[in-house]
Amino acid sequence: MTQHVRGVIAPGKGEQVRIETIVVPDPGPGEAVVQVRACGVCHTDLHYREGGINDEFPFLLGHEAAGVVESVGEGVTEVAPGDFVILNWRAVCGQCRACLRGRPWYCFNTHNATQKMTLTDGTELSPALGIGAFAEKTLVAAGQCTKVDPAASPAAAGLLGCGVMAGLGAAINTGAVGRGDSVAVIGCGGVGGAAIAGSRLAGASKIIAVDVDDRKLEMARTLGATHTVNGKTADTVKAIQELTGGHGADVVIDAVGRPETYRQAFYARDLAGTVVLVGVPTPEMKLELPLLDVFGRGGALKSSWYGDCLPSRDFPMLIDLYLQGRLDLDAFVSETIGLDDVEEAFAKMHRGEVLRSVVTL
Template sequence: MPQRVRGVIAREKGAPVELTTIIIPDPGPGEVVVRVQACGVCHTDLTYRDGGISDSFPFLLGHEAAGVVEEVGSGVESVAVGDFVILNWRAVCGQCRACKRGRPQYCFDTFNATQEMTLEDGTELTPALGIGAFTDKTLVHAGQCTKVDATADPAVVGLLGCGVMAGIGAAVNTGNVSRGDSVAVIGCGGVGDAAILGARLAGAGIIIAVDRDLQKLQWAKDIGATHVVNAAEVDCVEAVQAITGGFGADVVIDAVGRPETWQQAFYARDLAGTVVLVGVPTPDMTLQMPLIDFFSRGGALKSSWYGDCLPERDFPTLVDLYQQGRLPLERFVSERVELADVEDSFHTMHEGKVLRSVVVL
């Protein structure tokens, strides 16, 4: 039978979120119901609330989540009732041209649940990133569930569902950071610090954190940055070049996603170096630069979507590294809050006081 549970929704653009009752249908073919144990408060959820992604209100917010499979629909074989899973928004199809070329991380036809979750009056909800996890339970496609070590802390490993994976993957998968490389990361919030952690995991020799906020620079240093640059006080391009012997970094990751930070990343890299854009720009942003600069510097200019990750490959590996004490993912959890605290957590995040608030259910 359909279930009545609590959920946090954004009813209209810019309005405070609401904790209300939502209806979870029985899982259909290929679908599962997951009992959510923890869900991170990501900036993407705030962007949904403020109408920055679409106007398909009301939204069921939340997507950086981990929990336990409670029910499965027909045809589901990849997970079973009782499995501990991390939710993801890149359930690859296996049939599109990217998948058939052996590049499933670029899948063009990812899966979501077919049925809709609703309010009590039947109003259909749009789940954030096809997940909707600020709720006691959620309905997703089975491919959105990745089984991992059940002894892991849900509040920590659930963050792999979006921001932390995006950052780590930007360094490891997209940037192809190698042992001994020099890496600069512009913007040291949750995604930027995860990129620093990814660079450290890959064995980078120099890891430069760039930000204008002293607290964020301290967080970056704690995560693994070898150098910090306060962009409010110095020219960050000149600073990165000075740290790298005048050459620039092998890989520069823009975790902000603004034209000015992308240009800084471009000029802060070494000749034939790599720029990775993982910060998400808004549709109105434009870039104007001399074309000759692109030609004369060579190298690679890349965008990183979800860290170019493949959840079934990357999530279990990263969780195992965390469990072994080799990947300090717990440092991203700044506070644990309740479901009713999501709106307050948005304000805390906007003020730059946390890396991640995590809702624990």
């Protein structure tokens, strides 16, 4: 039997979001219906609304979510009704060349629910990142559900579903930050803040936060930054070099994703250091670097997809650290809101007033 629930859709490019009745089908083979408890408001949702991802409107927005499995379809063994889960948008297939080589975090064939959620008139919805969790319930592939300890706050846990995991993973997984390393993070929003927290968790000795907003720099200190640089008033590359004995940082994480910030990251790293790009560029952006500098400085230039995470491995481990008091996920929750407040949350995010607004249901 289908269910009717409230959800937030983006009806067309640049149009304000609105609440609609969403039709959620019973789960088919390999699928699950999840009662959403909390969902963070991520920049990616705004990109969907603005047509920056694709033009498959209308979108059912929301993807950074935690909830409880209500029902599962045929053949589902990973989760069962009643399980508290974090939703992820990279449900690995286990069969592609990346998975078969033992690198499932690079899975090239991730999957989503086969059935479509719709409006009451039958219009098919495109769920954001295959999830669509600005809704009371959503239909996903069972592999998109990762069971974690139910003692965790849904508002905090759900953030691992996208932005916070991306930042933590950029530091821990992609950048391989280790004990005693120096790290610089350019851009201190939700993803950059998580990269700072991840660097502290990994044992970095010096963590330099770079942003043009003093409010974000102050928050960065609470997340673990040992030094801050305001890129509006200081030369970012020179400042990072001065704070690292003139050498540059061992790992520099670009959480902005613009050509100018990537160049700063490239030149602010030590010889043989690592640059990690986790901020998402737009299609028209181009980068030009002297090839001799790329060769001569050595090291590694890496892109971080979803923090190179493996949800089944990383989500439970990070939730355990959260419950032990070693990872402050609550610090990323700036406010909790209702479904009706998503449009205003986009405005607050654009103004840099929040790390994360979180819809709670």
